[in-house]
Amino acid sequence: MSTPSVREILSNGLWHNNTGLVALLGLCPLLATSSSAINGFGLGMATVLVLLLTNTTISAIRQYVQSEVRIPVYIVVIASAVTAVELLIHALLPELHKVLGIFIPLIVTNCCVLGRAEAFASKQRPAIAALDGLATGLGFTLVLTTLGGLRELIGHGTLFANANIMFGEAGRALTLHVLEDYRGFLLAILPPGAFIGLGLLIAGKNLLDARARQRGAAVPVVQATHCAPSALPTP
Numbered sequence: 001m002s003t004p005s006v007r008e009i010l011s012n013g014l015w016h017n018n019t020g021l022v023a024l025l026g027l028c029p030l031l032a033t034s035s036s037a038i039n040g041f042g043l044g045m046a047t048v049l050v051l052l053l054t055n056t057t058i059s060a061i062r063q064y065v066q067s068e069v070r071i072p073v074y075i076v077v078i079a080s081a082v083t084a085v086e087l088l089i090h091a092l093l094p095e096l097h098k099v100l101g102i103f104i105p106l107i108v109t110n111c112c113v114l115g116r117a118e119a120f121a122s123k124q125r126p127a128i129a130a131l132d133g134l135a136t137g138l139g140f141t142l143v144l145t146t147l148g149g150l151r152e153l154i155g156h157g158t159l160f161a162n163a164n165i166m167f168g169e170a171g172r173a174l175t176l177h178v179l180e181d182y183r184g185f186l187l188a189i190l191p192p193g194a195f196i197g198l199g200l201l202i203a204g205k206n207l208l209d210a211r212a213r214q215r216g217a218a219v220p221v222v223q224a225t226h227c228a229p230s231a232l233p234t235p
Contacts, residue, residue: 013135044141
């Protein structure tokens with residue numbers, strides 16, 4: 001497998017092959033924990049740490065793992081990384097651990113983690129595998145935080161409420177009351193609101209991609225139009 005460029009890895013992880021918007025992996029935690037921006041950001045950062053640990057470890061041991069047992073080995077590595085991250089969050093951010101609950105250990109079942117281990121980390125050197133894990137995790141975090149912020153804004157009229165569960169007392173100053181005296185919109189914070197919000201995000205990405213393709217296709221046409229007169233014979 002050829003080594004992709006740093007730009008290609010970042011663009012694929014953050015946008016072109018985004019886990020939540022293109023591959024549509026990890027939808028269970030994505031939809032369940034994105035009731036607020038902070039909840040989504042917290043789970044996203046936990047996923048980033050897991051992807052970094054698993055991709056780097058699997059890349060480092062890839063030459064010593066027989067192909068017949070690679071999947072069980074990958075699952076053991078992923079489970080170990082998730083356990084370490086969960087214990088770290090429990091020790092340093094107990095309030096966040098309470099909010100996210102079972103969805104932290106369920107990162108083990110997130111298909112994007114095993115998918116990147118099998119499709120990428122097992123074929124690349126550790127530094128490149130770590131970068132891929134970082135890009136994939138940040139792309140997932142971006143979707144989680146954006147969807148959570150959208151649902152929180154429409155549902156409660158705030159952004160980054162309860163940031164203190166991640167950033168301590170200083171995080172209380174991060175809360176933005178965008179809509180004052182807002183009575184809320186219950187649908188946005190219920191499970192159907194998560195599906196609707198994710199659908200809007202996917203539609204928005206597809207629209208941006210379509211416009212980018214149209215602009216890219218229009219450039220050669222414009223250049224050809226400008227060059228056409230020079231091809232005419234000079235009188």
